[in-house]
Amino acid sequence: MTHRNIYMTDELQAIYDQTVEFVEREVTPHGEQWEVDGKVPREVLKKMGDLGMFGLRVPVEHGGLGLGMLASATFSEALGASTFGGFDVSVLVHTDMAGPHLINSGTKEQLDQWLPGVLSGDTILSIGVSEPDAGSDVAGMRTTAVRDGDGWRINGTKTYITNAVYGNMTIVAARTSTENRYGITMFLVPAGTEGFSVAKKLDKHGWRCSDTAELVFDNVWVGDDQVLGTVDRGFYETMRNFQNERMVLVGMGVGAAQVALNQTLEHVQNRPAFGGHLWDLGAIRQRLAMRQAELDAVRASMYHAAWIGDVGEDNVKEMSGVKAYGAEVVNNANLLSRVKPGMLVA
Numbered sequence: 001m002t003h004r005n006i007y008m009t010d011e012l013q014a015i016y017d018q019t020v021e022f023v024e025r026e027v028t029p030h031g032e033q034w035e036v037d038g039k040v041p042r043e044v045l046k047k048m049g050d051l052g053m054f055g056l057r058v059p060v061e062h063g064g065l066g067l068g069m070l071a072s073a074t075f076s077e078a079l080g081a082s083t084f085g086g087f088d089v090s091v092l093v094h095t096d097m098a099g100p101h102l103i104n105s106g107t108k109e110q111l112d113q114w115l116p117g118v119l120s121g122d123t124i125l126s127i128g129v130s131e132p133d134a135g136s137d138v139a140g141m142r143t144t145a146v147r148d149g150d151g152w153r154i155n156g157t158k159t160y161i162t163n164a165v166y167g168n169m170t171i172v173a174a175r176t177s178t179e180n181r182y183g184i185t186m187f188l189v190p191a192g193t194e195g196f197s198v199a200k201k202l203d204k205h206g207w208r209c210s211d212t213a214e215l216v217f218d219n220v221w222v223g224d225d226q227v228l229g230t231v232d233r234g235f236y237e238t239m240r241n242f243q244n245e246r247m248v249l250v251g252m253g254v255g256a257a258q259v260a261l262n263q264t265l266e267h268v269q270n271r272p273a274f275g276g277h278l279w280d281l282g283a284i285r286q287r288l289a290m291r292q293a294e295l296d297a298v299r300a301s302m303y304h305a306a307w308i309g310d311v312g313e314d315n316v317k318e319m320s321g322v323k324a325y326g327a328e329v330v331n332n333a334n335l336l337s338r339v340k341p342g343m344l345v346a
């Protein structure tokens, strides 16, 4: 099958091909072991950095390619071909969930300081928004940052934070206003900062090779130069990237679901049954055709919603629909397949 779509350019096709080739060589053969270890080896992330794979969204003046959502859609679909969702999500948290906060809101000094390591894979990022009592309801968070001298004092806990056990810097959301429920600010908090610790590495049923942390902030002091973006505007800065986050989660699911359908096709064509093969049964062919048609629809609408974003228009309606419908379609496709439980997607 071809992955060309109406928005595909030679550059995007090259990104797709390079990424699929990388995961076939460096990820798929080793992913089972990473699932057991609960960790993606750092050397693999470093290799991706060396190949320029962390720079798709980084502005050209900072050494990246300065591309938009279509590039992230392409990259996430290609990563999904690995079928190891934990690997995909570790990479995508770095490039497409935490990274954009820095790129969108960072001062020149912050970008100069942090982007070289982000690009090379020496600085792996995480994004700390969720808390034990605040998930979908981002504004319900309780972690606070209170003015203290020339900086801020952060106290609270975060949970389910991908890449924060083995990563190098967490972009942390904390409440900075007592009157305004949406008065949240983002902070750059490097691993090793005094008072900032991993309370627990959480175990999971799927995506086991992505590390997931429970974090504690115990009187953590950060300077004003560690404020990312505008004080009290972090809620809106977080929301700004939500369409991109939704998209890459669907993208990796689409890539994996296509593998699942391909595996299923091969299986039914070779599985002897009733004097022929399962493939000879009309009901089997019809089910597979429906799952493929649904997946094609999700893929096409994902790229379309990415394009709407890239031309500068609001794509909240389109991308939210892609995420909601896409997750169902991806899960339906995987239920049909022989993809193993550890390879959970979307």
Ligand SMILES: Cc1cc2nc3c(=O)[nH]c(=O)nc-3n(C[C@H](O)[C@H](O)[C@H](O)COP(=O)(O)OP(=O)(O)OC[C@H]3O[C@@H](n4cnc5c(N)ncnc54)[C@H](O)[C@@H]3O)c2cc1C
Pocket (backbone or CB within 6 Å): 093, 126, 127, 128, 129, 130, 134, 135, 136, 137, 159, 160, 161, 162, 163, 204, 207, 212
């Ligand atoms: C593997 C993994 C990795 C993660 N990585 C990160 C990370 O790196 N950084 C980070 O900050 N967070 C991360 N998260 C947290 C994730 O963002 C939250 O799980 C998510 O926001 C949902 O929050 P919750 O789990 O508290 O569920 P809740 O918000 O409590 O939702 C529970 C249920 O209520 C439903 N619900 C919620 N709101 C509504 C509504 N308005 N209307 C109808 N139904 C609703 C939900 O669909 C869900 O079924 C991760 C989670 C997981 C599982």
